[in-house]
Amino acid sequence: MSDNASALRSLPWFARSSARTWRCAPAPAEVRDFHRTLPDYSPTPLAELPSLAAELGVGRVFVKDESSRLGLPAFKALGASWAVHRTLAERAASGREPAPVTLVTATDGNHGRAVARMARRLGQYAHVFVPQGVHPGAVAAIVAEQAKVTEVVGSYDEAVRLAAEAAEGPDTVLVQDTGWxxxxxxPGWIVEGYSTLCAEIDEQLAAAGAVEGADVVAVPVGVGSLAQAVVTHYRSRMADRAPALLSVEPEGAACVLESLSLGEPVSVTTGETTMAGLNCGTPSSIAWPYLYGGLDAAVAITDADSAGAAADLVALGVSSGPCGAAALAGLRAALTGVGGEERRTALELGPSSVVVLLSTEGAAANPHSVTDH
Incomplete structure (x- = not known):
């Protein structure tokens, strides 16, 4: 719950009224079919939490619980599995030698672990670059997948640069979840992989009796790849009714909010945050047109906001770390404090509204809960 200091601060916020009319092409249908072929695939839970609905003054609140996805504690395996599958299939179709390749990536934690897991399963190698500040537990989890790990003295953006350089060698492929x-x-294949999560939500809301779907979807944002998938899913429909889409970032790494405010993609200098997986300073180039066109609003939150939301979700039976809980923290921040009623109006939230919060990782993802969305 926001404390008095949080309620009185000037909330970093951006909103516009035209996003719900923006349209784009849908994700490929075969992505979900591919995921269904994986032996450990099953839809993650969509938990309804009536106490949050009462707190937020809406009809129903659902939390998409990504604490266990394809054997890993975050949603990242959806994108990594599809992208690695497409990459290796393309190499095979080109007639190249079937020798193992090294899949190279940079990560704040879960993306790198997912790429390493796919490499190990498919008989490939993995080389993962991690930026300064990643918890040793996260590094150990990647090493446990038999990946080579290079720890970088610098930011996530610097780790991405070094990974790209390392992938220029023979028999190497960069599998990065941000584009330039x-x-x-x-990166486009990775975004496509996340579409399975959104398709599951549609089915689960219908099964829960919310046949008209969500009115607001809140999504944590780092470089914007998951948000691109969410925008693609909801803005590729021709129906008149479309949900409001809210992005949530740390105050110290709000590159998407700053870019939306300026009307063009910009980089920001990042600091330290417990939301380490959202600690990204530059929006993905492929995500930006979707974020600019299809996001209704963006908000930035404090570490205290996300920590409180994570504790509340865990108490309600949903395993979530600071990054995953950012969606709840962001919506709470938007609806409280000075200007809260105006922000509620911008999101078109009412007493019967259905809200979906994307909790992108479990509390045990690693000690600092990193996800690099």
Whole structure:
């Protein structure tokens, strides 16, 4: 719950009214079919939490619980599995020698672990770059997947740069979940992989009797890849009714909020945050057009906000760390304090609204709960 100091501070916030009319092409249908072929695939829970609905003054609140996804404690395996599958299939179709390749990536934790897990399962190698500040527990989890780990003295953006350089060698492929000009196809496959999560939500809401779907979806944001998948899912529909989409970032790494405010993608200098997986200073180049076109609002929160939300979710039976709980913390911050009623109006929230919060990781993902979305 926000304390008095949080309620009185000037909330970093951006909103606009045109996002719900923006449209794009849908994700490929075959992504979900691929995930269904994986031996450990099953839909993650969509937990309804009536106490949060009462607190927030809405009809129903659901939390998508990604604390166990394809054997890992975060949603990242959805994107990594599809991207690695597509990458190796393309290499095979090109007639290259079937010798193992090294999958190279940079990570704040769970993406790198997911890439390493896929490499190990498929008989490939993995080389993972981790930035300064990643908890030793997260590094150990990646090493346990038999990956080579290079620890970088610098930020996430610096780790990405070094990973890209390392992937220029023979029999190496960069499998990065952020894009830039000249490197966009594989990040696009990663985003496509996340579409399975959204398809599950549709089915689960319908099964719960929320047949018209969500009115607001809140998503934690780092470079914006997961948010791109969420925007793609909800803005590729031709129906008149569309939910409001809210992005949530740490105050010290709000590159998407700053970019939306300026109307163009910009980089920000990041500091330290317990939301380490959201500690990204530059939006993905492929995500940016979707974020700019399809997000209704963006908010930035404090570490205390996310820690409180994580503790509350755990108490309600949903395993969630600071990054995963950012969605709840962001919506709470938006609806309270000075300007809260105006922000509620911008999101078109009412007493019968259905809210979906994406909790992207479990509390045990690692000690500092990193996800690099």
């Amino acid at each position: 000009p000249g490197y966009e196809r594989i």
